[in-house]
Amino acid sequence: MGLAGVRAVSALAPVIDVQGVTKRFDDRTVVDRVDLRVERGEIYGFLGPNGSGKTTFIRMLCGLLTPDAGSGTCLGFDLLREQREIRLHVGYMTQRFSLYDDLTVRENLDFVGRLYDVPRRNEMVDEELVELGLTTRQHQLAGTLSGGWKQRLALSACLLHRPRLLLLDEPTAGVDPQARRDFWEKIHDLATKGLTVLISTHYMDEAERCHRLAYLAYGHLLTHGTADDIIRESRLCTWQVDGPGVAQIAGDLRRLPAVTQVAAFGTGLHVSGTDAAALERDTAPFHRAPWRWSRTDSGLEDVFIHLMQSVPDNATREKKKET
Amino acid sequence: MSLHRFTWHRFAAVVRKEFIQMRRDRMTFGMMVGIPFLQLILFGFAINTDPHTLPTVVVANDTSPMARSLVGAMRASEYFDLTRPGPQTDAEARQALKRGRVQFILTIPEHFGRDLVQGIRPALLLEADASDPMAIGNAVSALRGIMDQAWERDLQGPLDYLRRPPPPADLRVHRVFNPEGETVFNVVPGLIGVILTMTLILITALAITREKERGTMEHLLASPVRPLEVMTGKIVPYIVVGYIQIVIVLLAARFIFQVPMVGSIPLLLILAPLFMACNLAVGITFSTIARNQLQAVQMSFFFFLPSILLSGFMFPYRGMPEWAQAVGALLPLTHFLPIVRGILLKGNGLPEVLPHVWALLVFLAVILSIGLKRYRQTLD
Ligand SMILES: Nc1ncnc2c1ncn2[C@@H]1O[C@H](COP(=O)(O)OP(=O)(O)OP(=O)(O)O)[C@@H](O)[C@H]1O
Ligand SMILES: [Mg+2]
Numbered sequence: 202m203g204l205a206g207v208r209a210v211s212a213l214a215p216v217i218d219v220q221g222v223t224k225r226f227d228d229r230t231v232v233d234r235v236d237l238r239v240e241r242g243e244i245y246g247f248l249g250p251n252g253s254g255k256t257t258f259i260r261m262l263c264g265l266l267t268p269d270a271g272s273g274t275c276l277g278f279d280l281l282r283e284q285r286e287i288r289l290h291v292g293y294m295t296q297r298f299s300l301y302d303d304l305t306v307r308e309n310l311d312f313v314g315r316l317y318d319v320p321r322r323n324e325m326v327d328e329e330l331v332e333l334g335l336t337t338r339q340h341q342l343a344g345t346l347s348g349g350w351k352q353r354l355a356l357s358a359c360l361l362h363r364p365r366l367l368l369l370d371e372p373t374a375g376v377d378p379q380a381r382r383d384f385w386e387k388i389h390d391l392a393t394k395g396l397t398v399l400i401s402t403h404y405m406d407e408a409e410r411c412h413r414l415a416y417l418a419y420g421h422l423l424t425h426g427t428a429d430d431i432i433r434e435s436r437l438c439t440w441q442v443d444g445p446g447v448a449q450i451a452g453d454l455r456r457l458p459a460v461t462q463v464a465a466f467g468t469g470l471h472v473s474g475t476d477a478a479a480l481e482r483d484t485a486p487f488h489r490a491p492w493r494w495s496r497t498d499s500g501l502e503d504v505f506i507h508l509m510q511s512v513p514d515n516a517t518r519e520k521k522k523e524t
Numbered sequence: 525m526s527l528h529r530f531t532w533h534r535f536a537a538v539v540r541k542e543f544i545q546m547r548r549d550r551m552t553f554g555m556m557v558g559i560p561f562l563q564l565i566l567f568g569f570a571i572n573t574d575p576h577t578l579p580t581v582v583v584a585n586d587t588s589p590m591a592r593s594l595v596g597a598m599r600a601s602e603y604f605d606l607t608r609p610g611p612q613t614d615a616e617a618r619q620a621l622k623r624g625r626v627q628f629i630l631t632i633p634e635h636f637g638r639d640l641v642q643g644i645r646p647a648l649l650l651e652a653d654a655s656d657p658m659a660i661g662n663a664v665s666a667l668r669g670i671m672d673q674a675w676e677r678d679l680q681g682p683l684d685y686l687r688r689p690p691p692p693a694d695l696r697v698h699r700v701f702n703p704e705g706e707t708v709f710n711v712v713p714g715l716i717g718v719i720l721t722m723t724l725i726l727i728t729a730l731a732i733t734r735e736k737e738r739g740t741m742e743h744l745l746a747s748p749v750r751p752l753e754v755m756t757g758k759i760v761p762y763i764v765v766g767y768i769q770i771v772i773v774l775l776a777a778r779f780i781f782q783v784p785m786v787g788s789i790p791l792l793l794i795l796a797p798l799f800m801a802c803n804l805a806v807g808i809t810f811s812t813i814a815r816n817q818l819q820a821v822q823m824s825f826f827f828f829l830p831s832i833l834l835s836g837f838m839f840p841y842r843g844m845p846e847w848a849q850a851v852g853a854l855l856p857l858t859h860f861l862p863i864v865r866g867i868l869l870k871g872n873g874l875p876e877v878l879p880h881v882w883a884l885l886v887f888l889a890v891i892l893s894i895g896l897k898r899y900r901q902t903l904d
Contacts, residue, residue: 263746266904285528289748299743303548304541315537316747342548358743 216241216366216397217262219273219280224257224266231257233420234271239399239413244392246411247401250509254420255401256296259368262399263293276366289317292359296370296401298351302344306335306354309343310361317362329357332387348375356384360391367391369400373407385410405502414501416508423508432504437461438477439499440484443469444492459483462506473503534749538757542731546761552727556765560719560772564712564780577605578627578663581617588637590678594648597674603663604628618651627653627660636693640675643686645694652699664697671695712777713868714837717860719769720796721803721831724762728807729820731758732899737816751899755892759804766800767793777868787867791874795863795881802856802888809895831857859883 217239224232232254239245247255260266262275264284271280278286300309310329314322330336333353338346343354352372359367367388373381385407388398392412400411408414408428415425424431442450447470454472455463459479464471474480488494546553582595598604620626631649633639639646650667652660671691679686686692732754735741744754770793777783806827814820832838834852852858859880866872874881 265742265745285748288746291746293743293746295739295742295746297739297742299739299741301541301545301740302738303545308541308544312537312541313747315540316534316749318531318533 214241214277215239216243217245217273217275217399219262219271219275222258222261222268222271222273222280224254224261225269231420232261232268232417235417235420235422237415237422237425239397241397242392242395243413244388244398244400244411246408246414247399247417248403248408248414248505249401249417250419252419253417255417256370258417259293259370259399259401262287263291263368264288265293289362290365292362292364292367294355294359294367294369294372296374298355300343300351300355300358303342305340305342306330306346307339309354310358313358313361319362325361329361333357349377349380352376353380353384365396367396367398367400369398371401371403373402373404381407405500405505408501416505418509423511428501432499432501435499435504435507436475437473437499437504437507438475438480439471439473439497439503440480441466441469441495441497442472442487442492443495444490447492450487450492454484454487457483462503462510464503464506471497471500471503473499473507475507528750530750530752535753535757538749538754539760542758542761546765553765556723556727557768557772559723560715560769560776563715563719564773564776576602578603578660579625580604580606580628580630581620581626582606583614583617583629583631585634586632586636590637590640590675591632593678594632594671594674597670598630598667601666601670603666621651621653628663640686640692641683643692645690645692647694647696650695650697652697660699668695712773712781712783713864714861716770716773716796716864717799717835717857718832718837719773720766720800720860721857722828723769724766724800724803725807725810725827726821726824727762727765728758728804729810729814729824730807730817732808732811733814733817733820745900751896755805755808755895755899758808759801762804763797763800766796770796783868785868786871787869788871788873789867792864792867795867795877798881798884798888799856799860799863802884802891805888805891805895806856809891809898812895812898812900831855834858836861853883854887856884856887859887 215238217237219238220236222232222235222237223230235254235258237258247259249255257266261268261280264287268280273280275287276290278284280287301312304312307326307330310326311322313319314326319325327336330339333356335350335354335357338350343351346354352375356369356372359369373384376384388400389410392398400407402408411428413425413427414431416423416431424434426434442454447468448465451463451465451470454460454470459474459476460472460483461474462471463473472480472484474483484494580598582598584591584595595606599606614631617626617629621629629649629651631651633646633648636646636648648671650664652664668691671693675686675692679692732741735744774785774789778785807824810823810827811820814823830851834848835855835857836852837857863872863877863880866877
């Protein structure tokens with residue numbers, strides 16, 4: 202890759218630094234005044250329920266959608282005016298497979314390599330194939346790959362031109378655990394070499410592998426920071442309840458005023474609330490045999506479900522009533 | 525790497541990819557080659573372009589053996605039907621032609637036989653109803669052949685020299701009702717234009733809509749590839765396909781339909797890509813407007829109909845009302861038909877067809893710029 206378009210950015214400057222980014226589709230605000238800062242070498246997790254605007258936000262970062270409001274920089278380039286430069290240095294993996302079904306694995310990589318004018322293209326493609334374990338399948342049509350292999354191919358396609366920022370939209374959906382572990386090892390490896398990664402996911406174990414997280418719900422950025430920060434800030438305390446027939450009391454517990462949520466957790470329940478004292482007081486009648494109560498740390502999942510329920514969105518409010 | 529300008533390597537990448545995809549898509553490729561055959565059969569065979577026993581009146585002002593030999597030979601051929609109880613006078617004959625009751629009037633002048641024998645090549649006037657040009661072409665050529673043989677027995681001994689060309693009588697064909705007198709040979713060269721219009725617009729109209737529908741557009745848009753690179757990269761492979769189609773039709777024209785080709789085939793092959801590019805650009809522009817492949821197909825047919833009807837392929841261009849000519853003039857096929865017919869049938873060179881070449885160039889520039897304007901660089 203030529204050097205044209207590379208801007209000298211101080212190593213300390215954030216890779217993504219945007220403020221007030223907003224996107225509307227026909228009067229519906231899908232992303233609402235989102236501020237985000239991602240530092241170099243960081244793995245930044247992007248979480249949120251379906252339809253919360255993750256994909257839309259990522260598309261705005263790589264110039265596929267034009268924000269209706271907001272400003273900022275991505276890799277030191279202006280988000281609104283230098284979309285073309287941004288594209289050159291970003292590797293974007295779409296949520297839906299977007300390579301050619303009717304080209305082989307190798308032809309797909311080769312095509313991408315040519316578009317970006319990757320130097321020593323054939324060698325690079327070979328390396329990428331080995332790296333991803335796709336060498337034996339290189340002459341298979343991409344459309345005939347299984348879902349997990351398609352994901353791996355898509356990832357190598359967006360790494361081929363050695364981007365400085367990776368935008369991965371649910372890259373591990375439908376990937377088996379071993380492949381997911383390999384994938385995360387690779388991501389961490391790349392991050393230590395200075396690559397910045399913004400990754401959207403619905404998996405909590407993956408969220409925990411990120412350096413920092415942001416939680417988006419219905420277009421609003423509800424919280425961000427490290428997993429510990431987020432848990433601490435939520436001031437959510439959680440009890441673990443075990444014992445026979447514990448599922449039957451879930452409904453009763455949910456109706457208690459201090460209880461914000463009750464979630465099945467393995468064979469037991471997680472009962473959470475924001476006011477520790479009130480929670481203990483209200484649940485006292487249930488602190489008896491055959492159930493065993495113990496304090497436990499709130500997990501990210503507890504916090505996110507809690508956050509989601511606190512958002513004024515019609516869809517969630519209705520859901521809450523049902524439960 | 526240039527971000528803002530057209531670059532060859534990205535263009536070449538798109539071309540390569542399109543070729544690979546085309547090779548894999550056997551069905552579509554088969555259609556592209558199959559359609560010329562289908563059309564050749566439809567227009568070439570099914571629609572009978574070589575009708576026989578056409579009603580003919582002979583107005584004989586001479587009763588010499590020469591005149592009688594000619595009429596006898598015509599009767600023997602299958603092209604002319606002289607049995608109709610015909611009009612006797614000139615005026616009656618003309619009336620019958622106007623009403624379409626007879627296709628031809630052959631007028632044998634006074635002293636025909638005498639003049640012929642003296643070697644002064646008397647004129648024979650054949651008036652033909654050319655409102656259906658396909659109907660008369662072969663019969664007229666047949667008449668020339670008949671004339672060669674009709675007097676074989678009469679022109680013996682000292683008159684033998686008259687059997688050498690030029691023929692001893694001068695056949696003058698007067699086409700009425702359609703002075704252009706298009707012949708059957710107009711159809712097959714015209715088919716080149718029709719086939720290219722039909723297949724190339726459709727195939728490219730689908731090209732970008734397919735990328736949108738399959739989701740591959742998102743990846744393409746996120747890459748540094750420029751709109752012009754995508755558009756031209758998708759056009760070039762289909763020019764190759766267009767050449768295959770041209771060759772198929774030319775071979776059929778030459779060896780199946782025996783279309784005389786007087787002009788320069790290389791000139792035609794040089795000018796053809798311009799016309800192909802026009803159609804491909806139309807297709808690509810459609811595909812930037814259409815939301816899905818079905819819409820792309822519909823738009824292609826919307827363009828295809830006037831192209832067939834108003835370009836002069838179906839009906840003589842000069843016979844159309846002015847508004848129809850004006851619409852026709854906007855279509856690339858209207859300008860390609862005179863090029864292909866002019867070159868193949870009339871032996872036109874570049875200077876004669878140049879006005880139409882300019883028209884195509886303007887058309888291409890306009891359509892490409894519309895397409896580029898419409899091509900969205902974002903998903904908004
Ligand atoms: N092109 C579009 N036109 C109109 N609405 C759109 C468009 N793209 C997305 N939306 C809407 O914007 C909202 C956010 O969509 P988005 O795809 O960004 O969500 P997401 O967080 O990626 O969801 P998921 O986790 O399911 O992938 C959705 O309600 C969606 O219907
Ligand atoms: Mg999404």
